[in-house]
Amino acid sequence: MSNNYELKGPFLLNKVTVNNRIDENAVGVYILEKVLSQDFLSQDLLIAKYVGRSDTDLNRRLQDHVRNDYYKQFKFKICANKTEAYKEECRLYHELKEPHGLDNDRHPDSPDDLDLECPYCWLKHSNSFS
Numbered sequence: 001m002s003n004n005y006e007l008k009g010p011f012l013l014n015k016v017t018v019n020n021r022i023d024e025n026a027v028g029v030y031i032l033e034k035v036l037s038q039d040f041l042s043q044d045l046l047i048a049k050y051v052g053r054s055d056t057d058l059n060r061r062l063q064d065h066v067r068n069d070y071y072k073q074f075k076f077k078i079c080a081n082k083t084e085a086y087k088e089e090c091r092l093y094h095e096l097k098e099p100h101g102l103d104n105d106r107h108p109d110s111p112d113d114l115d116l117e118c119p120y121c122w123l124k125h126s127n128s129f130s
């Protein structure tokens, strides 16, 4: 059902892993997973609960999440440009908001200077509200 296999990971969300995997100034998308429960072997069961992107520096964005220390694992995909990153984020958002819901359940915003439409629900989501 899930086709987020195109993302790399999951990796443990910590400073060293993020630095080893992602260069500075990369454009890309990511999902964050947190522990839902433990199974009978005391192994963590993880679900994706956050979808995000960075148009300027994916490494720095993820380091913010490292400091918050809330999510355990991440997956990511490096994108060629902001347009691709926005479309990828929209795809992940629509794929993952069901059935468990996302902690950030607001629809992704278009990059400020591009005014793109979401390819999945055909709505414009601008953060300018103008």
Ligand SMILES: [Zn+2]
Pocket: 090, 094, 107, 118, 119, 120, 121, 122, 123
């Ligand atoms: Zn949409």
